[in-house]
């Protein structure tokens with residue numbers, strides 16, 4: 169059953185206060201306070217940097233609090249004449265308490281809440297809709313960026329965990345032949361706060377779902393064997409995971425093509441004072457951008473790495489993935505081995521199976537020989553249909569045969585249990601279309 173949720177329902181939407189903040193709109197805030205912070209002789213105890221003051225004065229859009237680092241939030245509050253601890257209160261409300269309405273920050277003085285609500289917003293994505301499937305266990309959101317492009321995110325609920333798949337770009341330049349996103353081309357890179365905001369959306373949605381189901385205080389963590397897990401109506405589960413602790417950067421876009429902003433998002437998601445998502449709960453998926461893999465090998469957080477391989481040789485891989493002409497299979501696998509040697513971490517290889525193209529027993533043997541002895545794991549993904557693409561999903565028997573051959577080579581291998589196929593939320597199906605969906 170597919171359910172439609174209206175955006176703006178049940179507090180799940182991203183609040184956006186359209187307050188235009190020209191000079192005539194300063195209202196309660198005396199100009200003297202701001203101009204006094206600009207000059208180098210200012211002795212104001214909460215002096216904001218000049219760039220921030222000028223930005224606020226000249227901006228005609230609400231200040232997006234998610235766009236600020238901790239330091240910048242302190243500086244922003246200084247422009248309001250507020251001490252640093254107010255910034256910490258606000259950050260806690262946003263990232264820990266998941267508040268999405270400034271007026272709900274009840275630990276702030278009412279006057280400050282009103283001033284803040286008049287000129288700032290929590291986030292900038294406009295939630296257009298949520299489509300849900302799999303008995304309410306998969307939820308795909310469509311957002312519009314302020315610049316007009318669309319992106320999608322998918323929340324997947326399991327008995328013992330919750331995972332959100334987020335986008336790092338609108339569209340994608342990589343042009344993989346089997347992927348809906350790739351057909352769009354690159355529309356734009358996302359900023360780090362756009363990425364963080366998708367995770368906030370997922371956490372708020374899980375929180376709201378738990379409250380809807382009366383589970384918000386339940387200590388019970390269901391298992392697959394738990395008979396209470398699936399509701400009698402064949403639809404909603406009776407219990408939901410308590411916590412969203414997994415983020416996979418596998419939505420629209422190639423994360424390593426937007427590395428710096430993606431990494432900023434990783435650091436903010438990991439922040440123990442904020443969203444506190446463990447590095448091992450973060451998984452980045454790359455099409456095989458060798459420079460990005462090398463950078464990640466040097467990164468301070470042990471984020472999981474998944475590589476879209478999809479073929480064991482250049483002839484087939486180049487036909488499926490243009491990026492292979494830049495970094496071929498040999499170079500990609502050599503870089504992966506160096507990454508494993510440097511980090512000691514296991515790598516996942518994603519392998520989309522297309523009937524008759526890359527799913528033959530011969531190719532399974534070839535792949536097994538390539539990966540033999542490597543600290544890795546292969547995820548086989550039967551291809552998910554994309555309208556207009558003349559490709560076929562591998563039959564079940566071909567998938568299991570492929571898996572068995574890899575295992576005979578000593579390569580750990582699983583077949584991914586797909587989520588969201590019927591709502592075009594599965595791997596390779598995200599197209600950010602405002603008209604997609606049932």
Ligand code: SF4
Nearest residue numbers: 340342344347350421
């Ligand atoms: S599979 Fe990933 S890298 Fe390839 S086109 Fe799609 S989004 Fe881009």
